[in-house]
Amino acid sequence: MQSTHRIWPRIAMASGATLAVMGLLTACTAGTPDSGGAAEPAADTTVEDNAATGDTITIGFSGPAADHGWLGAINTAAIAEAEKYSDVELVVAEGTNDANLQISQVETFINDKVDAIVLLPTDGAALTDVAIKAMDAGIPVINVDREFSSTFAARTTVLGDNYGMGVSAGTYICEQLDGEKDAVVAEIAGIDSLPLTQERSKGFADALDDCGLDVSNRVAADFTVQGGEAAASQLLSAAPKIDAIWNHDDDQGVGVLAAIDAAGRDEFFMVGGAGSANVMRSIQADDTVLKATVIYPSTQAADGIALARLIVQEKGMSDLVESSVPRKIQLYAPVVTKENVEVYLPSAFES
Template identity: 65%
Template sequence: MSVRTNRPYRRLLTSTAAVFAAGALVVGCTSNEPEEEEPAAGATDEDQAPAGGNDEPGETVTIGFSGPLADHGWLAAVNDSAIAEAEKYEDVELRTAEATNDANLQISQIETFINEGVDAIVLLPTDGAQLTEVATRAMEAGIPVVNVDREFSTPFAARTTILGDNYGMGVSAGTYACQLIEENGIEDPVIAEIAGIDSLPLTQERSQGFADALDGCGQTVDNRVAAEFTVESGEEQASNLLQAAPQIDIIWNHDDDQGVGVKQAFDNAGRDEFFFIGGAGSANAMRWIQEGEMEATILYPPTQAADGIRLARLLAQNKGMSDLVQVEVPRRIVLNAPVVNADNVEQYLPLAFES
């Protein structure tokens, strides 16, 4: 089976989050220690280059990391990337709590970090609302908390929050779908969507972004099902979708982990008339793109916790960021959601996660 991937004009679509979410930041964390000497008389800010040295070993700091159970590939990649990033720094001692989907257990893990007096905490909460109170206690104890992926209920619970762009994923997918419709001259396109868990805000945000972007080219979603971020649910719901829609032009599947099952359903049904767009950026998806079995995937970076480790180190060492005029670590960082297709898949494949 070869899912349709013909494109008269191949253009790399940079994330339309820049259009729809201008607040997104992509931040580097190296060589950004502010200059300590007083500026020379008459010197301007532009005359003063930062001193650098953030990658050089500094005061040893202890960072506590807690994340949810890695029950699918993206979460496993999140946890692994955090550990791997900490190992790059000889001045970081990482204390990793046992991965869990039990909010009460994770609360006790953070309490242990507080009692041990760690210098910073990187936390991907099982549930942002339930972990808000204990994270706030950590902050009140003078321990900076870096909140990853799932937001707390109050900004007082974290010094810095690092997020993937769920709304931006939908915008990127929808804008790319509009591009495919225009480039291929598709009249009255049938557009389908395979979402994740509908009760989750992240799924709602992805769907809203997709709908908003499609509205920009006068299109709507014709057929929609929701899966559960698992291979089994992906196959089941994709099969239901295919049975309900005898002809489809474009399908966006929110999650590449469940996409393994989605792709199996396509193969089982012998359906290949549509452009298949995925989400998250798994290695499976990128290999399918290389093989012509998939059109594109929308990146949801699994490096968020690794970025969290870097920023926690800077915060614990009282360092800032020279990549910004304001040298302090930002309070909120939203990562980009670019389209990965045949034009740029080689660039992103080394960073992909296995489902």
């Protein structure tokens, strides 16, 4: 699909940024590597402590090209989060889907001695070595969405829950079909070769199995409007009767709904995925077959910015008894319906 967002050009970094000399992981975080020299965060951190202005830090941020509404929202939210803090200077690298270019961006951050790096890698495995290089230089890396292939490559990882998305979608469909054991459930997946698609499909299948259903018809698209329309047209031609559809991605869902309208089909209900604003408005209006969507948070990089600040300033998460920022945080995948859409619409992204 054509994205409605653009990635910002690389912002020149202010000179004189100080490298925060800190341990990569604290000794009290179990199961993580110890690089030595770790500074302990203050015990009993409060909300007021975390909000208080500290020493100014520089955070480097790099993510893929915003060729998808969700990715555009990732970047927008990260920049907006940094702007909340007078003690954070954010350096934004140009968005790219070229792993080699992104590696060079991280190397520039290392050479410029930023205090932390928030990185949504275009390819987690390909960016692992340079992330380890940053960690070895004493620069904490916050890994977002696509995991590195080594534990040593990140201080903290912020993830969505792809398996949980499938579980949430399947559970909602089970509840709506309420014991209809012969119901026809269809699935329009994303790119089948991606682990995230495989995890979503597995979660969906597991949830359906729990209520005695399975996926009767399944096609895969490519997270684009055009791909969604083509895949949905194929599905509708192959399945003369459907009771429920889960479409993995709301951006490709624009095409899916176009195909449904063109086919004149309305005997089923549909659940979306990711949580776009246009889908939520449709759910709110209740004027299509689309009745729900499952959130895949576009706040992950913004959370990464907030966590990077806490880590460098040796603060913790005030709502946890543990005084250190956790090594891994996985965000929830709630179902958005007409009843709760007003809660989620303000933070939704535009497809």
